[in-house]
Amino acid sequence: MIYCVYTDIHSISQTGDDNIINILLNPNSDKPMYEQIKEHIRNGVVKGEIADNELLPSVRLLAAQLNISAITVKRAYSDLEHEGIVYTAAGKGTFVRAPDKSIVMAQYKQRRLAEFSQYADKMLSEGFTVSELLNAINQLKGT
Template identity: 40%
Template sequence: MNILLSTTSKEPLFQQIKEQIKQQIYTGELTEGEALPSMRVLAKQLKVSVITSKRAYEDLEKEGFLVSSVGKGTFVAGQQPHFLREWQVRELENDFEQLIADAKRLGLTKRDLLERLEIFFEGDES
């Protein structure tokens, strides 16, 4: 598990940890049943307080991403395929928002963008 924290971000450290773990679950880097480091080990690795790692794990458990077992550890919970697909579609929509902003900045019209989309989409079919 690879987590990078930014001390300059306005986002709290526990939230950064939480979002990066979610991202790794969505992308398949962390898979169902995979063990995560203990709260103490994670805190030590990231050089944060145990309270910070505990908060991230507890929130993820409440949201259904992780399951904890006393004496055994914390594991990635099973994810339903429709939930993962919904997240992937949302990420694609975020990419579209950025693409459209970039296109407008370059002075491209909607038609210009659609023509390019058609070219690239058709190129994948051949």
């Protein structure tokens, strides 16, 4: 495994034989760092970048590599364990438990649609019209 860390936006890349796990943390984001870690691990599972039963970096190692508190990493791992995405084996570490990808994808879509809804509400409150938003979406689709 090779770990790379950058300073402004904290980043860690774990490169194995056939996989790459990237964790990028933006300290200026509205999203808490533990949520950013969870999102990157979830995305890695959904995209197949993190294999079932793959060992994740230890809490202390990941915290040191990202230059953040171990409590932050522990919170992310704990939340992911509660969601069924990882499991902890005493004395061995935290491993990925790749659940049914369709379930993870459905949860991901639900979260993203909720974020989109909040953003759309904000745009509407700033004076955009529904038709302007729909036109923008249609332009993204290419229609």
